[in-house]
Amino acid sequence: MRDPFPISSPQWLSEAVQPWADKMSLPTLPLHIHEIIIALIFYQTINVVVAPALSRRLFPQAYNSFNRRTRINWDVHVVSMVQSLLVNTTALWIMYYDTERNSMNWAGKIWGYDGALGFLQSLAGGYFIWDLFTCTYHIDIFGVGMLMHAISACTVFSLGFRPFLNYYGPVFILxxxxxxxxxxxxxxxxLNMTGSIYQLINGIVLISTFFFCRLVWGSVNSVLVFKDIWIAMQNGGVVGLDQNLGLKYGLDQPTAAVTPQDQPFFGSEDIMRYAGARTLPAWLALSYLASNIVLNVLNWYWFAKMIEALRKRFDPPFGTKRPEKKEKAVAVEEKTTEPEIEIQRGLYDDGRKTIEITGTQGTPPAVRSRRRG
Structure with missing residues (x-):
């Protein structure tokens, strides 16, 4: 399938990036450099213009009360929401309509390329470059960990312009x-909706999509990637030379190299035209497999932490939320005691009578008084 983006890369821009692309072995990058730049500008516009304006209109009280840190995080989450909806829709569209991609055998899955897959690669690459800039500029908020994640994501997605594993681009975008x-x-x-029924429903959707898309779908396709790379390595690292294997174009049947003009988006391309000698460098295969294993392990870890975080927001038996500690009003009871009075009568040596009264009242110590009669 041809690139669905209606504008081709300007010649001056492609020529400007060509030397760097040649040096880094990224032959398809000049075809999509304009899409990466446009995607980068698009995400930045969402971040600094659309997100603040829309948030002030929809949630004026909440958004205006945020401090600097929370407001920046809010705007970044808006960009993430737009990006995820955009790339997911594009990936599903390509997986359904891209007939060249759907016809690829293992060689095409490793070295194959078509314009639609390059376009998806550009949307994702533009986002990760934007994410890298954002994490660098706001490193005091996002920290070194997020910065390293952005660097890793940019590096991995840049390999798609070799091209390498473009077939699996839509798969892992999901x-x-x-x-x-x-x-x-x-x-x-x-928005102070923690523990609400809406967050409960959203939490169920979150756990379900994370489990099926990352843990099930992701793990199964990771195994398929390992299988394709293993076959390539068993072929000595060079494939596509024996036409009897049906590998020349990475398809069971060769296809036309040019898309008919009356089919601007749907048509056939020579998907192996950038495959070169069809070599698979050991460092590339091993680094990709290692990063894939690490990512799958992290997905299981994040899944466990996600469930733990969700349960803290809801009451038992499904949640683990503890009741808020309320200050107990301590009632101070004033202890009163009935006065105790003791009267003692006596007689002095000279014959005078005496009365001795001893009494206690409340908490004061005993009061003793003596009256002579």
């Missing part, structure tokens, strides 16, 4: 199907 629910969960916390 990890992002859980992101809208994750962002909604964060928004609800900031």
């Amino acid at each position: 990890y992002e199907l859980s992101s809208p629910a994750l962002n909604m969960h964060w928004f609800m916390d900031k």
Whole structure:
């Protein structure tokens, strides 16, 4: 399938980036550099213009009460929401309509390329570059960990312009199907909807999409990636030379190299034209497999932490929320005692009578008085 973006990269821009692309072995980058830049500008516009204006209109009291840190986080989550909806929709569209992609065998899955897959790669790459800039500028808020994640994401997605594993681009983009629910969960916390029925429903959606999209779907396709790379390595790292194997174009049948003009979006392309010698460097295969394993382990860890965080927001038996500690009003009872009076009569040596009265009242010590009669 051809690139669905209606504007081609300007020649001057492609020529400007060509030397760097040649040096880094990224032959398809000049075809999509304009899409990366446009995506970067689009996400930044959402962040600094659309998100603040829309939030002040929809949630004026809450948004205006946020401090600087929370407001920046809010705007970043708005960008994340837009990006996840955009790339998920694009990925599903490509997986359904891209006939060249759906016809790829294992060689096409590793080295194959078409314009639609490059377009999706550009949308994701533009977002991760924006994320890298944002994490660098606001490192005091997002920290070193998020910065390292942004650097890693940019590095991994840049490999798609070799091209490498473009077939699996839409597959792993669908990890992002859980992101809208994750962002909604964060928004609800900031809008004082923590523990509400709406957050409970959203939490169920979040757990379900995360489990099926990242843990089930992601793990199964990771195994398929390992399988394709293993086959390539068993072929000595060079494939596509024996036409009897049907590998010349990465398809069972060769296809036309040019899309008919009356089909601007749907048509055939020579998907292996950037595959070169069809070599698979060991460092590339091993680094990708290692990062994939690490990501899958992290997904299981995040899943457990996500369930733990959700349960803290709800009451038992499903949740683990503890009742808020309320200050107990300590009633101070004033202890009163009945006065105790003791009267003693006596007689002095000279014959005078005496009366001795001893009494206690309340908390004061005993009061003794003596009266002579």
